[in-house]
Amino acid sequence: MAVRTEPFVLNMGPVHPSTHGVFRMRATLDGEVVVDIEPVFGYLHRGIEKLTEQRTYNGIVPLTDRLDYISSMSNNLAYCLAVEKLAGIKVPERAEYIRVIIAELQRIAALLIAVGAFLNDCGAYFTPFLYMFREREKIVDLFEMVSGQRLTYNYMRVGGVSQDLPEEFMPALRKFMDKMPHYMDEYDQLLMQNEILIARAKGVGILSGEQAINCSASGPVLRASGVNWDIRKADPYSIYDRFDFDIPTQTTGDCYDRYRQRVDEMRQSLRIIQQAIEQLPSGPVRAEVPHLVRPLVGEAYARLEAPKGELGFYLVSDNSIAPYRCHIRPPSLINLTALRDMVRGWKVADLIIIFGSIDITVGEIDR
Amino acid sequence: MTVSLSGKEVASKIEEKFSGSVVESSAENLVIKSDRVLDVARFLKETDGLDFDYLNFVTAVDRYDHFEVVYLLSSLEHNHSLMIKARCYDRENPALPSVVDVWQGADFQEREIYDLFGIKFEGHPNMKRIFLWDGFDGHPLRKDYI
Secondary structure (H helix, E strand, C coil): CCCCCCCEEEEECCCCHHHCCCCEEEEEEECCEEEEEEEECCCCCCCHHHHHCCCCCHHHHHHHHCCCCCCHHHHHHHHHHHHHHHHCCCCCHHHHHHHHHHHHHHHHHHHHHHHHHHHHHHCCCCHHHHHHHHHHHHHHHHHHHHHCCCCCCCCEECCEECCCCCCCHHHHHHHHHHHHHHHHHHHHHHHHCCHHHHHHHCCCCCCCHHHHHHCCCCCHHHHHCCCCCCHHHHCCCCCHHHCCCCCCCCCCCCHHHHHHHHHHHHHHHHHHHHHHHHHCCCCCCECCCCCCCCCCCEEEEEEEEECCEEEEEEEEECCCCCCCEEEEECHHHHHHHHHHHHHCCCEHHHHHHHHHHHCCCHHHHHC | CCEECCHHHHHHHHHHHCCCCEEEECCCEEEECHHHHHHHHHHHHHCCCCCCCEEEEEEEEECCCCEEEEEEEEECCCCEEEEEEEEECCCCCCEEECCCCCCCCHHHHHHHHHHHHCCEEECCCCCCCCCCCCCCCCCCCCCCCC
């Protein structure tokens, strides 16, 4: 005899360890099966887009730190690229290389958190996470050397970076570069064939390539579904066209693939950093940029491949010292569009890991 | 390198199919009549050679006498992009057709525009505020809000 169940609404969050920030999901359940979910945003909404309209172009850089606060450097860079495009500012060679090194280190740091948090959600409670934090710590130390900060770096400037690399930076970076591949092998040994991880993540929460494109997914989520699209290759910004690296992709688009994808991407980032270290020229690190940038009337959209996907800034100028409008294209928010289709029909426990495999930061969703 | 298509060339293709639907066009972008947005969106996605299957973002700009809604489209296959715009002159009850049926990626972004600018997207399956709470007074990204 079939047992009839009443639909049951479960509120997950806003404060729940698996929601990676203050974020709520209203899940409608039939027994243990997810019938529908509705993400509820806004708990961290600070109106950053409105705030930018009252600040000078240079004064907005610290605000961008607070978007995706675990990859602040990428946000800084995306914003600076947009202003440089709008005002036609040329960045010195050395600054371009420093930016690439820093941005790729930031990618590794952010992906380590993504992978660690995902494994947390899978039930490997905090053991892999702490391993990941061990390496992230080294990267944060490097960032502290260049910027004096450990979370909101505010290092990039319009026209370059705020200061040159300090003396102790290069030796520490080389040490990190020597050790990191070994650590990554360690993760693979520990996790890649792990029975529990495979049982929980393989075949779960499949997102097809077509669906991913239709939902405007980007970054590792898109590539794990087999779509070969990386802005560093498709629309190279800064000096990415000078480096030799591959775009890894996966085939199925399940949670395991998204995890694999992030691990593969870290290895490619290491390749880029290695080449950038070898080619690093000397020279100035910041172009002569006036304190008050006043671009001509017009608009510009600049984007980059952030650790979570396509991060872009759409700036509209009315020839004043503050942008007329500054829109931020948030990869975290847009990647969540596909969540509803991915979780329907799965159990509540799977909902947690499917959500975890998308990897979001609420600071960027709410802005 | 992503090639950004000339708005003028695409405009002539659109005009062939839907005459009178392009308000103006330039090298960088083209402006669509607001009631034809959905038809044009579908045309841009489904026409061979254009194949705009990816919506990068959609946002709005308050130009005082009208709202400008901006769509950036890409084709992953051809690696080209195009910016299209639509204008809403009604400040009291601005509305546009929703493009969620064409690109699902517009879902949260159209809700965000509704929340912060007050532009209603007709045909959207869940047109309500996304960040601010129900009952919040006003739409903060409008230029006349404080």
